[in-house]
Amino acid sequence: MAVTEDRLFGKSIKRREDPRFITGQGRYVDDLKLPGMTYAAFVRSPHAHARIKGIDTTAAKAHPGVVAVFTGKDMTGVNSLPCGWDLRKEKGIPGVVQDLAMVPHMPLTSDVARHVGDPVAVVIADSQSAATDAAEKVNVTWEPLPAVTATDKAEKGPKIHDVPTGNVAFKWALGDAAATDAAFKTGGAVTVKKRIVNQRLVANAMEPRACVARYEDATGELTLWVTSQNPHVHRLLMCAFVLGIPEHKVRVIAPDVGGGFGSKIFLYNEEVVCSWASRKIKRPIRWTASRREAYMTDAHGRDHVTDAEIALSKEGKILGLRVKTTANLGAYLSTFAPAVPTFLYGTLLNGVYAIGAIHVDVTGVFTNTTAVDAYRGAGRPEACYVLERMVDAGAAALKMDPAELRRKNFIPKFSGAFNTLVAVTYDSGDYAGALDKLMQVFDYKKFRAEQAEARTQGRLLGVGFSTYIEACSIAPSKVVGALGAGAGLYESGTVRVHPTGMVTVYTGSHSHGQGHETTFAQLVADDLGIPMEQVEVIHGDTGQIAFGMGTYGSRSASVGGTAIKMSLNKIKEKGKLIAAHLLEASPKDIEYVKGQFQVKGVPAKAVPFGAVSLTAYVPHNYPEGLEPGLDETSFYDPSNFCFPFGAHACVVEVEPETGKVNVVKYVAVDDVGNVINPMIVDGMVHGGIAQGVGQALWEGAVYDNDSGQLMTGSMMDYAMPKADMLPAYVTDRTVTPTPVNPLGVKGAGETGTIASTPAVVNAVVDALAGLGVDHIDAMPLTAERVWKTIQAAKAGK
């Protein structure tokens, strides 16, 4: 057996999944065609808020090719889609000021539609065109009701659910209010207060959501192919909470999935309805969202309105931070919605700084809009944006350099534990180190000289920094359970060594672009000292994988990877017992080195990995009392979150006449701990930056508050970043391994998105600083908004 010389851990190895994608052989849900397939089309509310007076399905049912039409009233015995995160005082959840109103969310609503796109009926037909045509013949009698979509108008808006707390879904607070008040009263303190709007976004994974449900009457088995980031979670929620069908008779497969960014975590109406209906009609059903449907129904992200205050000493030390946020949850509670603006937001407001006191107060509100849940970063970008914007506003008030102000406040380098003021304990950090590295890559002094020169010519150049932190490797089950999670957040990993020494790895993590088939194969081949070609990685199938919590919160390498590592250790321990027997040595004298089991320090006295694996399955010469087979499963539950960090700088030029912002340069220095495949990590950073820049400059889901209509319901209206709107990125990193897991990896999926939005906005504000601008309330910084800011600044002078 060949033995690899170099370590595979840390190498930029080309992805093994790519050949199928670049030749058109990827297999996404919508590519699936089954015998007897039917096609679904949903009838959706055109109103933001309307009572359903009646639904007439007669004409639709008579349409040629139609197999069935169902409404919510047909779905008897079916329960609400569950919300997996509870915020109630009686549960002892910290910070709860007003209990979460657990409002129902039926797969097909039959009384009231609460947002544009809320599904009320499904038409199933022999062809997609027949289903779509017939859906238009479903006649719904609507009684339109007054609606509210705007975050800051929700509390006083028309009531959306029949709950005593009206449109206030919950109230939550964290930190020390009294200490924060005292910090703001410190003698000589400079205080700055700003309104900060973090607008609503749409994830826009390029593959629209889709599902195929197939019920087999003969066996009573249901198979659901679905665009999911966590097929086991889909199965559990659907079986146990919504449909009440036996979990072991349901197989959920998430095959190739075309991006997720959070939006494919959640259990949605359509896959539940198709699964239920497939049992009724006993034929497979396929549904694929049109992009228009995706905009109306994929969980949205962000949508916070915040008033933030920062208090600083004259020397620039941050004395206090006070944050009051209203978070728009949409019309219903999506799967993890309450966690996002609370425990994924408030707990990150300490940033990388030693702050005197912090208090955050969050009100979650219902509106007649699509449900809001985790979108890449989920809560952490919102926290980072508030903090990094306020740090810059503070620097402006003190007339201090923003990089210098940051440096003055950094938490000193540490490894082990730093207790924040907002309930979490950081794992390891060298925040000044990341900024130092950034300053090496980005010549700051030279830039300021160029900027000054440009200003004399009337050109508006600006630089913005973001020294961010994020919490990932989600998450210690004990901790999240105490905070309201309905599930544990461990991960499983099985390593199955076949008789010939070939290895199949089964992971509960799911790849929808992250390249797990490569990264995990690297990890395993490196650990076992065998060629990567001997390792296959299987994911996304509840029929093959023990259990899995899936992929989100930058958790796959750190949590999923560690579960695999634990199984590798078990494989090696068992292998040592077999090898000791074959070598007639004591097991404690056996070590595993580069693909062989050997007597310690005697490489000549060894048996290769393949001989041990064969012996495990052909146990003719086998130790007494040892089970045959070489197949181990582990569940890893992390002891803490991991906290990646870094320093980003963005340079922009603003066109004074038009307000158009051009991103000139973007430099990112990230510290994600150890890196298994640098090429893949850099790729994720690039994509993250593009999404964060997109939020800063172009993207935004806009509702008309009067009509409740989604104004940005297609790619014609929602401004997705394009290639010529973005620069090439400069990426670099520092490496501070985490002590939390044995791999030392933190997580890299979300850093770019979290860091980049404030860097860009800070850069635009810096470009306009000469005009007296120290803040812009709302994003995106479109040419119109920036032009208006410039005009207002000029008028104010």
Next chain:
Amino acid sequence: MKLPVKMTINGQSVSHEVEPRFLLVHYIRETVGLTGTHVGCDTSQCGACTITLNGQAVKSCTLFTVQADGANIMTIEGLAKDGELHPIQQGFWEKHGLQCGFCTPGMIMLAVQMLERYPKPSEEVIRHQLEGNLCRCTGYHNIVKAIEWAADKMAAAK
């Protein structure tokens, strides 16, 4: 009412009867069964459905099947010859120009025509030419690198 259509896709002659409203992308995916061409939007923005039609990169969601009657079409499945990847496919693999892979077939088919028009494109030209194709994973950085790599490779082979 159905109309007969006949065309060549990846060198194979195909003929069917289709509804006049049936989009070319659905014909390619559902009728012919070539699922490498994807549908990512309803409004001709995303470019995931890009193919070449008589040598021109077009969005197959923006044509009716009947409009392609008699055409010579190539989809992503037809690009590699005898198992040998096209330099653009190689470039996407070498330079990590894809993550989830969903936009990739459209990007590659667009790049085929781009490099015919601009054999040695600058970064600016590549980015401008990519305007009609959206990617949510890569931030475009490595897609640009992939096309540059392919341009170099193809120039060297001439």
